[in-house]
Amino acid sequence: MDKATRPGPDARQLAENLSDIHPPLDKFQAKTAAAECLYCYEAPCTRACPTSIDIPTFIHKISTDNPLGAAKTILAENILGGTCARACPTEVLCEEACVRNTSDGAPVEIGRLQRFAVDHLIDRPTEEHPFDRAPDTGRRVAVVGAGPAGLACAHRLAMLGHQVDIFEAMPKPGGLNEYGLAAYKMTQDFAQREVKFVQGIGNIEIHHGVRLGEDLPLSALQTSHDAVFIGVGLGSxxxxxxxxxxxxxxxxxxxxxxxxxxxxxxxxxxxxxxxxxxxxxxxxxxxxxxxxxxxxxxxxxxxxxxxxxxxxxxxxxxxxxxxxxxxxxxxxxxxxxxxxxxxxxxxxxxxxxxxxxxxxxxxxxxxxxxxxxxAIGQKLHRASLGDLELAGGKITIDAHYQTSLPGVFAGGDCTATGEDLTVQAVEDGKRAAHAIHDYLSQ
Amino acid sequence: MADLGCTIAGIESINPFWLASAPPTDKKYNVERAFHAGWGGVVWKTLGIDPPVINVTSRYGAHHDSTRGLIGINNIELISDRPLKTNLDEIRATRKEWPDRIIIGSMMAPVEKEAWQTLAVQIAEAGVHGIELNLGCPHGMCERGMGSAIGQVPEMVQQTTAWVKEVVDIPVFTKLTPNITNILWSAEAAAQGNADAVALINTVNSIISVNLDTMAPEPTVDGRGTHGGYCGAAVKPIALNMIAEIARTPETQRLDISGIGGITNWRDAAEFISLGANAVQVCTAAMLYGFRIVDDMIDGLSGWMDTQGYINVADFTGAAIRNVVDWNDLNMNYDLKARINEDKCIECGRCYIACEDTSHQAITITQMAEGHRRFDVVDEECVGCNLCYHVCPVPGCIEMEAVDTDRPYMTWPEHPLNPMKGAE
Structure with missing residues (x-):
């Protein structure tokens, strides 16, 4: 095997090979695609979305030249709507549920429309964040893992008025968005641009190179912060x-x-x-x-x-x-x-x-x-989790995302809330944030 | 194949499809292209007294749907801006080269007898089959006392019609404006002026859109705009009603009708003819797609006539008029209920939310296995309004079924709950 002489793709060809698998829609294409949406009531697509994005409403907003409003509708439920638009298996979620499959044999292009709307907001020249923070509660929450669950949790906690410290083992934030999704799904450094957008709400600080257990025992976080969220994914x-x-x-x-x-x-x-x-x-x-x-x-x-x-x-x-x-x-x-x-x-x-x-x-x-x-599956990296109770290879949580340790919450792939999908992790992070808020408000 | 030949105001046309007086019929070049495409006739763009008018740019505004489909357009263009002689020479030449096609001369003039009569005679001498009096343009010309400024005053409608009838021996079409409270007043005036036919509707006065960046109405002329004439598919319902009113009213029903207003395809044409139009005129659809659309109009209409067993256009001309009645003549005892076909339902919920929010709360949702939903009509609440039937995206999924009420035909004047009944 002589790799030096093997005719591989040159730089230009490589870039083309790894370019967007679903190229972004332009404005006219988006409006045409949006026109296919029937604006269903209590829509099956929304019910199929783990984060319950109000899909007919955001698509309607695209059709009326209101892409910013569309993006806010999406991000209100799913702050990582940009990644989900690229990486979600829409064919088994929202698009599978689309009633157009029954009437026309093909669904509305929900994923691409979602990308159109979110990109419109994220690509704006202004860095003005679309959501406001509630008045400062004076509480500090530690989030372990800057993947989809951790970022979603951190953003919602910040919205609710809390100060958030994210501890991330890897040199870059984003988790699987940065390190695990196919390149042709996440072009143009989108994972990093999205993290920057999420942090735009303020009061979210990311500490890199800090691995739970090895660098930072859970017990230390329990002491230094008012609550802890664990969104470490499946490490092994x-x-x-x-x-x-x-x-x-x-x-x-x-x-x-x-x-x-x-x-x-x-x-x-x-x-x-x-x-x-x-x-x-x-x-x-x-x-x-x-x-x-x-x-x-x-x-x-x-x-x-x-x-x-x-x-x-x-x-x-x-x-x-x-x-x-x-x-x-x-x-x-x-x-x-x-x-x-x-x-x-x-x-x-x-x-x-x-x-x-x-x-x-x-x-x-x-x-x-x-x-x-x-590629035969992942499992939880148990060693880092200390005394946390596990079941079926996942962190045990109650209905309020609380682990066996009071004040320690968890969500995403390291828990058994649903499928191991980005969109499920986002939903877990969002819900856990509300649970943490309730816990801190007691 | 059904015979598409028709007669209007005594003029025999090979088919009922004419182009209306507008930019498409501005000159011989366009008219010949239209005749090649198959149009039975044209109404030449309105002629006035020299010197010709001068137009502005821009001239058209558009009413788009969300995917740039055109619902309607409006325009602020004036009448022909070419010298009268140029137009008349071209009309004369076109008549000679296309002997089987109809050319109607459209005209307007200030409200002076001599102006109307001199111009009418000049146009008639060019060999047109008839003259159409443009009493309808709602923009520009009306500010000079012409167009809708005349059409909105029944006495002037009668007067100008009578003036032209006095001096020509060819059929006269009085073209009416819809920008009026009651179309029958101007139609009656045309009849009293001895018009052979009325042509309607002219464009609807409108501001079609506002440019929110420049804060100016569109079309915009150097930062400012004005009201213009709205036309296209959106105005069809307005036209159909006005034509039906004229066709079913004793004082006006002797008039032949040249139907105009949003006719886009053969089906639209058939609807106009069924309400009493003897022929139709088309403009906007041709402006959007070109003259070739007449091909579908011709074979679509004749194909439909074949399926219905109509031998010629006269067979169904006015066939729907007898069913257009006053509200007071409707049967109060008729009852419809919506029927939702579960097999065709795609579970979009549009019928439910339309009825729940804006009608009679007559549709229920039942959660079924595997996330499916079933929609049912509550007969006791359903008033048969048709809203669910119209919003349903699946043809044939919701049908309105007449229920047997076992009660006789009863109008409101006959109804026991009518407080005015005893007074009659």
Missing amino acids: SNDLGFTDLPPEGIEDALTFIERLRQSPEEAAARLPERVTVIGGGNTAIDAAVQARKLGAREVTLCYRRGRDEMSATGWEQDLALKNDVKMILWAMPVKVLGKHQVKGLALEHSVMSEDGRLISTGEKFEIETDLILT
């Missing part, structure tokens, strides 16, 4: 569980995406010819499609079940196929081949047994590959 990735792995050529898919988000050129330069992704979720698709876009000649996605069982949406699966990602279904990896460097992957065909269990047929086969990216 599941591994294949094999022994004797070669030291070179296996990487966690999220680490791969993190690298390429920070430097696509470097990630492209280090990318070998043949990449195999193991997994069936949206992260697996993100990794596979981006590997293709970065120039890998042959990208294979291996999943132990069928397409119907994948957690990746149909739209994401189609995206992979459109990008010539080869799918090997009903096959489970049994051994990674290669001594010092990955040479291939041994798999066994799998089937569903009559009693509904996934079993091997015993038929073995091997594929050649240079890099294996694992």
Whole structure:
């Protein structure tokens, strides 16, 4: 494998490959798309949105040349509406619920319309923030993690009059928005622009390089602040569980995406010819499609079940196929081949047994590959959480987002509130902020 | 295929589709293109006494929907700004080259007998099939005592019609303005002036929009604007009513009617004809899409006539007039109920919120399995108003069903609760 001579994309081609998967709508396109909306009452799309954005109202505002009003309608429920417009699997949320599917066979383009409205507000020359802070309460809340849950919680807490300190382990804020979403969903440094917008409300300070547990015990935060919100996400990735792995050529898919988000050129330069992704979720698709876009000649996605069982949406699966990602279904990896460097992957065909269990047929086969990216789920990084009570691998919370420790709240992927989606994390952060406010008001 | 030939004021036209007096009929070049496209006739853009008027820029304003579809336009253009002789020479030449097409000469003049009569004779001598008296333009010319300034005074309508009738032996169409309290007053005046036909409606006086940056009405001429004539699809309902009133009123029903006002397609034309128009005139739709729209008008109308079994246009001319009555002649005992077809319903909730907020709270929502919603009509509350039926985005999902009340046809004058009943 001689990477120096491999014909990869040049800088211009790479930028084009990683450009917006859904290009932004211009004003006329937005009004045309908005005209498709029937302005439903108690709309199914709104009910399908974890943050309950009043979608018909914001779309109506776009149709009347009021994009600023539209953006405020969105952001009032979902302060990260800009990221959600880009990264939400709308095809299984608002757009799946759209009544236009029934009448016309296709939904209103809610995601793109939301992006049009929010971009209009965020791209304004003024930095005037659309929401006001309530009078200062004199209370100070610690938020752990500057990802979607933490940012949403911090913003709402600031709105309610509290002072917020966010503690973030990574050098940049944004969490998975910055490090985990596919580059073609988050172009032009949007995650950072959005964080800046969120902080525009004031009274939110982000402290970087501070990791819960290691740098900062939870007990210290309980002392220094009036309440704590934990939105740390899922810090660790599941591994294949094999022994004797070669030291070179296996990487966690999220680490791969993190690298390429920070430097696509470097990630492209280090990318070998043949990449195999193991997994069936949206992260697996993100990794596979981006590997293709970065120039890998042959990208294979291996999943132990069928397409119907994948957690990746149909739209994401189609995206992979459109990008010539080869799918090997009903096959489970049994051994990674290669001594010092990955040479291939041994798999066994799998089937569903009559009693509904996934079993091997015993038929073995091997594929050649240079890099294996694992996207087989994440788990909570337990070590950092001290005495917090956990259940099912997530932080236990009550109906008011409070953990087993009084005054310590949690939300987002580290809790079991819903699907592990940006939009769910935002909703958790928002609701937890209100719960914290109630707690502090007692 | 149905015969689209029609007769209006004694003039036989190959089809009922004429272009109205307006920019599209300003000169021979345009008129010939219209005839090539298939239009049966044109009313030449209004001629006045020389020297010709001078127009301003800009001239048109627009009423858009949210996706730039045009609901209507308005204009502040005056009558023909070319010398009279140029127009008459071109009319003469076009008549010769297109013997089977109709050309009507439109005219206006100050309220002086000699002015009207001299101009009418000059136009008639150019070989037109008829003359249309423009008593309707609501902008510009009315400030010079012409157009709607005449059309709004029934005595002047009668007078100018009579003057022209005295000196020409071709049919005279008196074109009426809708900018008047009661169209019957000016229609009756035209009849008394011996008009062969009335043409209506002219444009509706309007300010179509305000530019909120410059704080000036549009169209804007060097920072200022004026009221202009509104036309296009939006004015069709106004025109239909005025035509029906003339067609069903004994004093005016002898008049032939050239129907004008927002006619955009064959269906609009059929509606005008069913209410008594003997032929129709089109302007805005041609200005938006070009003369080619007549192609659909021709085969759309004849195709519809074939399905209805109408052999010619006269077969259905005025067919709907007998069903246009005063409110007092409506049956108080008729009852409709909305029926929502659950299989066609897409669960948008528009019927519910329209009825709940603005009508009679006659629709209920029931939450069903898997997040579905069912919408039901409460018959006891439903007054059969049609609002849900109109707001429903799915054709055929809501239907209005006549319920058998087992009660006789009863008008308000006959109704037992009418306090005036005893007095009669």
